[in-house]
Amino acid sequence: MPASTIDGKDAIAIQAAREGVAVCDRSFWGRIQVADDDRIRFLHNQSTNDFQSRKPGQGCDTVMVTSTARTIDLVSAYILDDAVLLLVSPNRREFLMQWLDRYIFFADKVQLTDVTEETATFSLIGPDSDAIVEKLGAGAIIGQPDGNHLLVDGGVIVAVGSGLALPGYTLILPAIEKQKLWQQILEFGAVELSDHAWETLRILQGRPTPDAELTDDYNPLEVGLWQTISFNKGCYIGQETIARLNTYKGVKQNLWGIRLSAPVEIGSAIALGDEKIGKLTSYTETSDGYFGLGYIRTKAGGMGLKVKIGEVEGEIVDIPFVSHEYPQ
Structure with missing residues (x-):
């Protein structure tokens, strides 16, 4: 989908993402929960990154590929105490549910659940994101490696990494908390970044x-x-x-x-x-x-x-x- 001419509002939001802080609602992206005893081994075998060396509270980007190493999706994975949460591209959500399910064999203890509807995702983008994360009670995560995350009040996961090459954070939260948290983040000074502005930034950044x-x-x-x-x-x-x-x-x-x-x-x-x-x-x-x-x-x-x-x-x-x- 080509991104058409950028308007003034989008230009301001892109500047905020580069120099201040912007927030983008990525709730239409897919979220798949992988649970049960074999979840880590399973994901380790299904994608390009190393899951077995990672602990709860950590995460990584990984690529789902075909048997001939052709790319299916770039996925962000967050390792929780009892599950792994995958943030997947909007147009790959259903495909990946079916794709992963094909590789669960009879003896495997792996449960896949599409949790997209019950959850929401925001990206905080820009050098001033730290101040907002501090106010949300997740200051301990500042300065940690990409993918590291912690849980704050209201069941909100705050993870290092904006989804772009710009500094920032990804928030995954219960859908019922969405409006309240969105409002709070705007009150803390973030500029709203539209889907169109995200697409422009994505291309400029090469995601x-x-x-x-x-x-x-x-x-x-x-x-x-x-x-x-x-x-x-x-x-x-x-x-x-x-x-x-x-x-x-x-x-x-x-x-x-x-x-x-x-x-x-x-x-x-x-x-x-x-x-x-x-x-x-x-x-x-x-x-x-x-x-x-x-x-x-x-x-x-x-x-x-x-x-x-x-x-x-x-x-x-x-x-x-x-x-x-x-x-x-």
């Missing part, structure tokens, strides 16, 4: 999303989600392909940002001279001009490369959410 950057055409290393992958945790779905790509430095294309001179169509070819070197996957207009995300063939080059999309000129730029480095 991949299903049906655009996360599809059957790409694996997590091409996306640049190195931080979500454990290379020494043993077997999981898609592991052999990912290990082989890493060992032989076999990543053939990378996700980049593209600063553009004019509007373009999503899905357009990216060219270097007469040669097609990639594809545009997302596009937005910002108060500073036009910006897209796209995959570029590794051999063609990277940052600073001048490209064309149709007649529109573009320059390849870095995006903070992803990385192009092979870990040492």
